[in-house]
Structure formats: C-alpha cells, structure tokens
Amino acid sequence: MALLSVSDLSISFGGLRAVSNLNLELNKNDLAGLIGPNGAGKTTAFNMLTGVYLPTEGDIKLDGKSLLGLKPYQINHCGVARTFQNIRLFGDLSVIDNLKIAYHSHAKYGVWGAICRLPGFYSGEKEMYEKSMELLKIFKLEHKWEELANNLPYGEQRRLEIARAMATQPRLLLLDEPAAGMNPQETHELMEMIHWIRDQFDLTILLIEHDMSLVMGVCEKIYVLDYGQIIAQGTPEEIKNNRRVIEAYLGEEAS
C-alpha cells in the first residue's frame, strides 16, 4: 500500500481553481519532487496535505487513513511534517529551543508532569536535549546551539527549519523550496543531507523546488504541475525530455 495516496484533489478560491484533480502516490522511502511555474499550485497542494486548507474535492490518505478534516497538529501527529517557503522559525529563541519545542509537542509527560517536576519530566527533558543535539549535528548546526535563530545566516535557518520538522519524527516530510536563497555549495550540501536523512530515518520526502540541479540530482520521481494540473510525472530523465514540461516550465536550455 502507498504511504501517501492523493486522489482527485482540488481546491478553488472564488473563481480560481488553484489545484485541479491532483493524483499523486508516494511509497515508503520515495524521494519525490513537485515542480512547476510560479502560481502552479504547489504550495497550495502542501497546504491541503497538511490541513491548512480543506480541499473542495478529493481525498488524502496516509497509510490508508484519510487525513481530510484533521487539523494541522493532528496531521503532524499522524506523521506528516513540513517546512515553509518563507522560513517560520521562533527567531527570538535559541537554535536548540526551536528543536525542543518540536519535541515537546510529542512529549510523554503531561503539563502536570512538568509543573510537579515528576521523574518522567527530567528523563524526558534529558532525552529531548540529547536528541536535539543529535539532529543539530546532522544539520551541521551543533556549534550554534545557543545562538538565537534570527542571528543565523539564511542557509542555516533553512537547515534549522528542516531539523525542527524532523524533531516531530515524521514518516512523511514535505519541504517547500528548501534551497531557496542558498548558494551552490550550500545547495549541494543540502542535497546530500536530504538523501542521508531519507535513508537514515526511513523517511518519505516530497519537495517543492525551483533549483533544477537539486531536483534532478536528488529526486527519483518528479511530478510537474501547471495551472493546478499534473502535466507530467516520471524520472528526472523523463521529465527533462518531456516536451510539454520544456514548453511550460523548463525551457529549451534544460533539454
């Protein structure tokens, strides 16, 4: 069974059909891309997958269970985490606190455990600290653990956002333009990290990206959206050579 199964998903804003009959299937451990021109409906699709928007039609199933009508935090608890096109960190908190907040949302001790400082609170906090530091190491941010998130350079803020999404222990990770604003060196390092976390954490990843070197370098399967509709899907090689994709998005120089 597919991990994520999206069938005939559509949404309209007034007269605009932003996403129309989107069908998409991801198996466990897939590393897939969602690409297309500006305004094609990519972020809107992510917003439906994460419960920010309620689709007008269609269904979204994770492991066979419909996510329709669930709130974003409930979808996160089902194992779906995301990052945003415009970075949304807690800028006035330290790097490590940004991660601990994400771990807290899954903490085993409750409010009373924290207030009364029950034994589970201390072991839980220690575990969160250790897991946060492990993630920071993976994303090459461990030396910045005390720094305010706002003070990090842009590329590091993007990596921290992915680390924070990982702290909610997802099965499906949605990355919205993870390389935006990064230089080629940072983009290359990010590509390696994405591959590594997919393998290491047994993840399924769907990413939106305009940087074709990243998409073609890291994704094994690509979906192309144009005016809200899937116009092609396939391997990077198939997508690069697809006439419709070249005309709508990639341009002649990509072929």
Ligand SMILES: Nc1ncnc2c1ncn2[C@@H]1O[C@H](COP(=O)(O)OP(=O)(O)OP(=O)(O)O)[C@@H](O)[C@H]1O
């Ligand atoms: N809340 C909303 N209300 C009205 N229109 C919206 C809303 N959200 C998105 N849209 C419209 O839906 C269309 C798809 O937008 P979306 O942001 O999903 O595109 P995108 O493919 O992610 O573009 P980009 O690559 O520029 O991020 C656009 O025409 C956008 O203006």
